[in-house]
Amino acid sequence: MKKTVLTLCLVAGVANAMMLNPDMKNYINELKVQASKDDASFKDFDALRGEKIYFTKNAGKDAQILSCQSCHNADLSTNGTNVFTNKTLDPLSPKANASRLTNVKDVKKWLKRNFKDVFLREGTAKEKGDVLYYIMTK
Amino acid sequence: MKFFMILLVSLVSLYAKAPSLKPVDNALYTKECASCHFGYQPGLLPSQSWEYIMGSLENHYGTDASIDESDNKELLAYLVANSSQNAMNYKRSAKITKSLEKGVLYKSLTQIPYLKEKHKDIKPWMIEQKEVGSLARCAACHKGADKAYFKDKDVEIPNYGRWEK
Numbered sequence: 102m103k104k105t106v107l108t109l110c111l112v113a114g115v116a117n118a119m120m121l122n123p124d125m126k127n128y129i130n131e132l133k134v135q136a137s138k139d140d141a142s143f144k145d146f147d148a149l150r151g152e153k154i155y156f157t158k159n160a161g162k163d164a165q166i167l168s169c170q171s172c173h174n175a176d177l178s179t180n181g182t183n184v185f186t187n188k189t190l191d192p193l194s195p196k197a198n199a200s201r202l203t204n205v206k207d208v209k210k211w212l213k214r215n216f217k218d219v220f221l222r223e224g225t226a227k228e229k230g231d232v233l234y235y236i237m238t239k
Numbered sequence: 240m241k242f243f244m245i246l247l248v249s250l251v252s253l254y255a256k257a258p259s260l261k262p263v264d265n266a267l268y269t270k271e272c273a274s275c276h277f278g279y280q281p282g283l284l285p286s287q288s289w290e291y292i293m294g295s296l297e298n299h300y301g302t303d304a305s306i307d308e309s310d311n312k313e314l315l316a317y318l319v320a321n322s323s324q325n326a327m328n329y330k331r332s333a334k335i336t337k338s339l340e341k342g343v344l345y346k347s348l349t350q351i352p353y354l355k356e357k358h359k360d361i362k363p364w365m366i367e368q369k370e371v372g373s374l375a376r377c378a379a380c381h382k383g384a385d386k387a388y389f390k391d392k393d394v395e396i397p398n399y400g401r402w403e404k
Contacts, residue, residue: 162301162302163301183275183276185301185302186275186276186277186376187370187372187376187379188273188274188275188276188277190274206307210306213303213305214302214303214304214305217302217303218302218303
């Protein structure tokens with residue numbers, strides 16, 4: 102059963118990846134190349150692993166317990182709030198906010214910054230790809 | 240004579256409506272800076288403060304807010320061109336500039352003498368409450384902050400109301 106769900110998710114992830122613009126597809130491929138270099142057994146990104154990262158709490162910026170959902174919410178289709186500045190954030194879900202995952206420069210910038218806010222380090226290529234696959238399913 | 244009266248009246252009303260601070264007018268600034276926090280008008284800080292801020296974005300009040308080099312250059316040029324000492328025709332910028340002590344590097348808005356003086360009667364609880372959280376969150380109380388309106392009459396403090404002196 103678990104395997105079926107996983108397979109379905111992977112298929113859904115791939116289907117979604119196909120809706121990305123060429124720049125974003127290239128970026129995903131770059132991440133895949135890097136992830137394979139980091140770990141020879143790497144096959145593909147996984148939305149389920151990404152979901153786990155999204156909800157993992159850590160003592161991040163200013164020693165505050167944070168996860169991605171602290172600012173972007175458990176429901177990615179809703180407006181979030183930057184917990185440090187109270188600024189309202191547009192939804193992270195590409196279905197709710199068509200501008201998401203369209204500009205590679207922005208995607209790179211936010212992944213770098215937000216991993217550092219929550220985990221106090223940059224994400225690996227595998228982690229970044231997993232999180233992107235998770236966001237694509239939302 | 241009538242013509243001059245009309246001219247005079249329209250000049251006076253124009254002057255009265257002139258903003259006391261130049262509103263933000265740069266799309267890159269709005270995108271890169273105001274996506275995380277209130278879009279502080281460049282005329283709120285002197286050039287040296289903007290140079291410090293744009294030179295230390297990797298640790299921007301505890302967050303990595305770094306951006307690529309060309310965007311950084313473009314933004315710094317905009318911020319300096321409109322910094323408090325380069326916007327002396329705007330009342331607030333002039334007052335901010337005049338309040339600065341020589342040789343001091345002001346690393347945040349909350350250190351600016353004029354702004355400290357203007358907020359000295361605000362009770363600590365009004366700032367510490369979760370709806371505000373910091374003196375740097377202008378828009379929490381200044382309802383026209385996005386349009387660069389900072390008059391007392393536009394102030395509404397959460398759980399308190401209008402600011403009456």
